[in-house]
Structure formats: C-alpha cells, structure tokens
Amino acid sequence: xxxxWAWTVETTLPSRRGAHLPLMDEILQHLGELGWDxxxxxxxxxxxxxxxxxxxxxxxxxxxxxxxxVECKVHADRFWxxxxxxxxxxxxxxxxxxxxxxGLEAAGGRGMLLIEAYMTSVEHNPRGNCITMAKVRGEx
Amino acid sequence: xxxxWAWTVETTLPSRRGAHLPLMDEILQHLGELGWDxxxxxxxxxxxxxxxxxxxxxxxxxxxxxxxxVECKVHADRFWxxxxxxxxxxxxxxxxxxxxxxGLEAAGGRGMLLIEAYMTSVEHNPRGNCITMAKVRGEx
Amino acid sequence: xNTFRRLNVNRSGTVTVVTFAxxxxxxxxxxxxxxxELYALVDGGGPQKLLLNFSSVxxxxxxxxxxxISFEKKVRQSKSELIxxxxxxxxxxxxxxxxxxKLFKIKDDEADALAVL
Amino acid sequence: xNTFRRLNVNRSGTVTVVTFAxxxxxxxxxxxxxxxELYALVDGGGPQKLLLNFSSVxxxxxxxxxxxISFEKKVRQSKSELIxxxxxxxxxxxxxxxxxxKLFKIKDDEADALAVL
Ligand SMILES: Nc1ncnc2c1ncn2[C@@H]1O[C@H](COP(=O)(O)OP(=O)(O)O)[C@@H](O)[C@H]1O
Ligand SMILES: Nc1ncnc2c1ncn2[C@@H]1O[C@H](COP(=O)(O)OP(=O)(O)O)[C@@H](O)[C@H]1O
Numbered sequence: 001x002x003x004x005w006a007w008t009v010e011t012t013l014p015s016r017r018g019a020h021l022p023l024m025d026e027i028l029q030h031l032g033e034l035g036w037d038x039x040x041x042x043x044x045x046x047x048x049x050x051x052x053x054x055x056x057x058x059x060x061x062x063x064x065x066x067x068x069x070v071e072c073k074v075h076a077d078r079f080w081x082x083x084x085x086x087x088x089x090x091x092x093x094x095x096x097x098x099x100x101x102x103g104l105e106a107a108g109g110r111g112m113l114l115i116e117a118y119m120t121s122v123e124h125n126p127r128g129n130c131i132t133m134a135k136v137r138g139e140x
Numbered sequence: 141x142x143x144x145w146a147w148t149v150e151t152t153l154p155s156r157r158g159a160h161l162p163l164m165d166e167i168l169q170h171l172g173e174l175g176w177d178x179x180x181x182x183x184x185x186x187x188x189x190x191x192x193x194x195x196x197x198x199x200x201x202x203x204x205x206x207x208x209x210v211e212c213k214v215h216a217d218r219f220w221x222x223x224x225x226x227x228x229x230x231x232x233x234x235x236x237x238x239x240x241x242x243g244l245e246a247a248g249g250r251g252m253l254l255i256e257a258y259m260t261s262v263e264h265n266p267r268g269n270c271i272t273m274a275k276v277r278g279e280x
Numbered sequence: 281x282n283t284f285r286r287l288n289v290n291r292s293g294t295v296t297v298v299t300f301a302x303x304x305x306x307x308x309x310x311x312x313x314x315x316x317e318l319y320a321l322v323d324g325g326g327p328q329k330l331l332l333n334f335s336s337v338x339x340x341x342x343x344x345x346x347x348x349i350s351f352e353k354k355v356r357q358s359k360s361e362l363i364x365x366x367x368x369x370x371x372x373x374x375x376x377x378x379x380x381x382k383l384f385k386i387k388d389d390e391a392d393a394l395a396v397l
Numbered sequence: 398x399n400t401f402r403r404l405n406v407n408r409s410g411t412v413t414v415v416t417f418a419x420x421x422x423x424x425x426x427x428x429x430x431x432x433x434e435l436y437a438l439v440d441g442g443g444p445q446k447l448l449l450n451f452s453s454v455x456x457x458x459x460x461x462x463x464x465x466i467s468f469e470k471k472v473r474q475s476k477s478e479l480i481x482x483x484x485x486x487x488x489x490x491x492x493x494x495x496x497x498x499k500l501f502k503i504k505d506d507e508a509d510a511l512a513v514l
Contacts, residue, residue: 158309
C-alpha cells in the first residue's frame with residue numbers, strides 16, 4: 001500500500017446521467033478535508049465533472065451495458081485520476097476550438113478546454129477512451 | 141484496474157479515538173448501495189469497528205505520530221479489508237478467552253471473537269500488526 | 281433523577297425502565313457517558329429493579345458490551361435486579377457469540393420482564 | 398410570470414432581475430429546467446432588459462455554459478438586452494478560459510448593470 005496518497009478509490013459507474021455525482025462529492029469531500037480550497041478545489045471539481053460526464057455521455061453514450069472505470073488518488077497537495085469508458089474513443093486534437101469566432105456560439109466543446117486549463121497534466125491513451133489527469137496544488 | 145470489485149479504497153487514519161468512523165460510514169454506505177443488509181451488513185460493521193478501533197487503541201496506542209493504513213474492497217457479494225497499524229503487534233492465540241467462566245466478566249477481549257464469528261476468513265501477519273479479513277455474503 | 285443524554289428513563293410501578301437514545305452505540309465519548317448514566321441509576325440508592333429495553337439499538341461495539349458488563353457488576357453490588365428486553369436478532373447474536381447470554385437475564389419484551397421483576 | 402424552480406425573478410423598474418436557485422449548476426435535469434425557465438423569460442414577449450445575477454453560483458458545468466449560450470442567442474433574436482453581474486472570481490475565470498467574456502456583457506454588480514440597461 002503506497003504512503004504517497006491520503007485516500008485512493010477505484011470504482012465503476014453506470015452510464016446514466018448524473019451517475020458520477022455521488023463519487024464526485026465523495027472525492028471533493030476528501031479534498032476538502034485535506035485542505036483543498038479556492039481555485040484548486042474548483043479546478044478539480046471542474047475536471048471531475050467534465051471528464052466523468054464526457055465518459056458517460058460521449059464515450060459510453062448512456063448505454064446501460066457499459067461502465068465507466070475510475071481510479072482516483074488524493075493527497076494534501078496532489079490529485080490524480082484516470083477515467084476510462086467503453087466507447088470508441090476520440091482524438092482530442094481534432095475537436096474544434098470553441099474559442100474561435102465561429103465556435104463561440106456553439107453549445108458544446110468547452111469541457112476539454114476547461115480540463116486543460118485547470119489540470120497540471122492531461123493525457124489520453126491512443127484510442128482516446130481513457131483520460132489521465134493530475135494536478136499539483138497551486139499549479140495549473 | 142480490477143473488474144472484480146465495485147469500489148475499493150486505500151487510506152490512512154490518524155490514531156485518534158473515533159478517527160475510523162467516517163471511513164466506516166463510507167464503506168457501509170457503499171455496501172448498502174450494493175445490496176448488503178441484515179446479518180451480513182451487521183457483521184461487516186462489527187468487523188470494521190473492532191479491527192479499526194483495535195489498530196488505533198491497542199496497536200498505535202493513540203499515538204498521534206502513528207497512522208493506521210486501510211485497504212478495503214467491496215462488491216455485491218464479497219468484502220475484503222486489510223488494516224495495518226504501526227504498533228508492536230500481538231499474538232492472537234495468546235489472548236485470553238472471554239467466554240471462559242473467569243473471562244465472562246472481563247471488560248475486554250470480545251473484539252477478536254466477534255470478528256472471527258462474522259468474517260469468512262481472518263489472517264494476521266507474523267508480527268501481528270496487520271489483520272486481513274474477508275467475507276462472502278451469506279457465509280460466516 | 282438527572283437529565284440524561286444517552287438514556288431515557290421511566291418508571292413502571294417499582295421498576296425503572298431504561299431505553300437508549302442512540303441507535304448505534306459506537307462512539308467512545310458516548311459510551312463513556314452511557315456508562316456514567318447507567319452507574320448513576322444504581323449509585324447511592326438502595327436495591328432497584330431495572331429493565332433495559334434495547335428496542336432502539338441497531339448496533340453496539342465490544343466497548344459498549346464492556347460498559348454493560350461493568351454496569352451488571354455494579355447492579356449486583358447494589359443488590360439490584362436487571363433484565364434486558366427487546367433485543368434485536370443481530371444484537372442478540374452478539375450476546376450469544378460472546379456468551380453474555382449467560383451473564384445477563386434476558387426477556388423478549390417488557391411485559392415478560394415486569395412479570396418476574 | 399410562471400413560478401420558477403431554478404430561478405428567482407424580480408422586477409427593478411423596466412429590468413427583469415434574475416438570480417439562481419442553485420449554488421451548483423451541474424445536474425442535467427436541473428440544467429434542462431434552467432434552460433426552459435430562461436427561455437420563458439424572452440419567449441413571446443417583446444424586447445426585454447434582463448439582468449442575470451450570479452452571486453449565488455459557486456459552480457457550473459460546461460453543460461450549463463451551453464444553456465447560457467443558447468439563451469443569449471434567444472435574447473438577441475427577441476432584440477432583448479442581457480447583462481451578467483456578481484460573478485465570483487472562480488466562475489469568471491471559467492468565462493475567461495472559454496472566451497465567453499467576449500459573448501456576454503458582464504458588469505460587477507446590479508447597480509453598474511442598471512446604469513447601462
Ligand atoms: N470520452 C469521450 N469519448 C468520445 N468522445 C469524447 C469523449 N470526451 C470528449 N469527446 C469528444 O470531444 C468533444 C468535446 O468535448 P468537450 O470539450 O467536453 O465538450 P462537450 O462535451 O460540450 O461537447 C465532444 O463533443 C466529443 O465529441
Ligand atoms: N492491532 C493490535 N495491536 C496490538 N494488540 C492488539 C491489536 N488488536 C488486538 N490486540 C490485543 O488483543 C486483545 C483482545 O482484543 P479484542 O478481542 O479486540 O478485545 P478488546 O479490544 O476489548 O481488549 C487486546 O486487548 C489487545 O491486547
């Protein structure tokens with residue numbers, strides 16, 4: 001058992017709207033107890049919401065026979081999470097930039113941008129169905 | 141990430157009275173959601189309380205510089221936990237039997253007995269500072 | 281009678297009927313308090329008839345059992361009588377596993393207990 | 398005006414002042430409802446002056462941003478005016494990262510907004 005983390009969790013979520021909210025609350029509760037607050041806490045909240053809801057909606061397409069696998073580790077100054085869905089994956093580089101003049105009014109496309117803004121590191125596997133994110137407290 | 145478990149957690153607890161109660165609630169909440177109830181749920185509740193409070197009180201002797209390390213995995217029909225303290229350990233075989241005529245009025249000594257009664261398997265490491273317990277739902 | 285936080289205490293004829301305020305008896309501080317309040321029931325006064333109704337108790341730790349055992353000793357010392365009632369099956373099994381069914385007098389419900397107290 | 402569940406709606410002179418009922422705008426069902434309630438503010442009626450006060454909002458997801466963007470389009474179609482106010486620093490950064498500070502007119506507080514509406 002690693003001493004590097006204060007609390008780690010592994011679980012699967014059903015592919016239903018909102019199925020990620022209890023886990024999100026659980027993770028945020030632990031971060032709060034470890035002293036995370038302000039922009040750091042907010043940024044993790046955003047990354048959790050966007051990555052988990054993407055996996056449920058875009059990845060597993062709300063298909064009840066598919067699950068989202070989550071592994072998450074928290075510490076007073078570090079956060080790490082891996083979210084894997086059973087979808088076809090996607091190529092992040094090919095997503096249109098919603099900050100462009102045309103993109104500005106598009107209803108979607110902001111989740112990945114927000115994740116990149118708040119996380120210290122963001123990686124996808126080659127298939128694109130698994131995102132791994134980490135944040136060092138106080139860093140983007 | 142293993143698919144065998146619905147939810148797993150790893151964490152450390154400070155060696156303070158009652159420090160294990162939030163983790164206990166968290167684990168029991170997940171078991172409840174997975175359908176555990178009645179004697180099975182009660183038995184896990186007992187094993188959690190007795191093993192965690194033993195690690196805090198007897199193992200780490202409420203020493204604030206020591207932590208209790210916990211790894212726990214839950215599933216609809218299986219429960220597994222490892223609790224490790226930083227104390228000297230003990231030899232379970234040498235604990236007096238509280239069920240004997242003399243032991244009946246002793247204020248302590250019932251925790252291990254209850255753990256054995258409710259868990260399907262119970263193991264200690266040779267030093268005796270680490271207990272590993274498992275329960276199959278519906279089995280002792 | 282003092283105001284208690286862990287116990288509810290009532291009279292039924294000559295018998296003191298006690299129920300528990302908590303459904304889970306597990307917190308160390310609460311168990312200490314519970315012990316003090318139980319002891320206060322027999323301290324000082326003469327022999328008493330005591331009925332402990334467990335109907336509200338869903339869980340209790342071995343530390344709580346320890347307090348009940350110490351209380352039982354005090355009850356005997358004060359020449360009082362004690363009967364436990366309304367114990368749920370899960371809790372009864374805890375008494376059975378630890379052989380405390382031998383130490384305590386246990387009845388199904390208050391009526392059964394009052395009939396012999 | 399209908400009774401709203403996700404919004405609180407008040408009048409200040411000719412301006413409709415809207416606050417949010419939820420501190421976290423994240424639940425899908427609530428976001429749908431929020432959208433419908435916002436749309437109802439401009440549907441049917443003529444040009445309006447609208448002020449969205451974000452003081453109670455501590456978190457909002459990108460799905461909620463999507464709804465606000467669709468609402469802004471409806472506002473323009475109905476030739477209404479919209480100003481957002483009292484946005485917390487964390488939420489303002491979300492608007493900045495996504496460049497929505499370019500799409501929405503934003504003022505510090507209601508007084509500043511009312512002065513130009
Ligand atoms: N887990 C995923 N599986 C498949 N496609 C995804 C996944 N996550 C994101 N995407 C794709 O990337 C696009 C951009 O995602 P995002 O920036 O979160 O915005 P939005 O969810 O609002 O569309 C999505 O529209 C989708 O096509
Ligand atoms: N983690 C531990 N480290 C050291 N000693 C322990 C530990 N767990 C149990 N023991 C020893 O075993 C004894 C019996 O424990 P238990 O059956 O739980 O009853 P109690 O805690 O009421 O004494 C304890 O009194 C203690 O001496």
